[in-house]
Amino acid sequence: DQQVKQNSPSLSVQEGRISILNCDYTNSMFDYFLWYKKYPAEGPTFLISISSIKDKNEDGRFTVFLNKSAKHLSLHIVPSQPGDSAVYFCAASDDGNQFYFGTGTSLTVIP
């Protein structure tokens, strides 16, 4: 049973515009969330995280928003750059012992 879902397998955005990647989860016990970025033929690399005590965390061009009541988080990239083209995975944990990953969203930023 997939507890973390990324329902959009792909997204295309013009360079300079905002990219919004979405993630939904079903387990209300999840309280720590991460986003990973993955280039082809490489492993995922950590991008940004958020704890459930916050509803927003910002790091440069990347902002993650958490809506606990809706069990939804999103990653905003502003402005989007061609180098941001990659697959983005969200992941969630309840006790920190393991993370549950979504299936990823492939972002293409068009120059």
Next chain:
Amino acid sequence: DTAVSQTPKYLVTQMGNDKSIKCEQNLGHDTMYWYKQDSKKFLKIMFSYNNKELIINETVPNRFSPKSPDKAHLNLHINSLELGDSAVYFCASSQGFGRETQYFGPGTRLLVL
């Protein structure tokens, strides 16, 4: 310098064979993991080792056996390979156990014919 490395990068083999995938991390981390990414792109944890001790062992066939000779290495041995084992296998490591950032290797693409 590669932080988490895996060998081989690609592995094509016949059903029924036994194969190993090696993983090494030079980050000084205490915890290492094996993940499997199947054709549907699910990235699912298989094993987690903390200081050479098994912490997480998800529902994985016992044909899969992890071996950790030391903190820097976590190898994955697979016996009697089946078609369904075809996937990308990622090794990862983290400083401690729990909510620590995991650093992933580049993946090993296994194809069982």
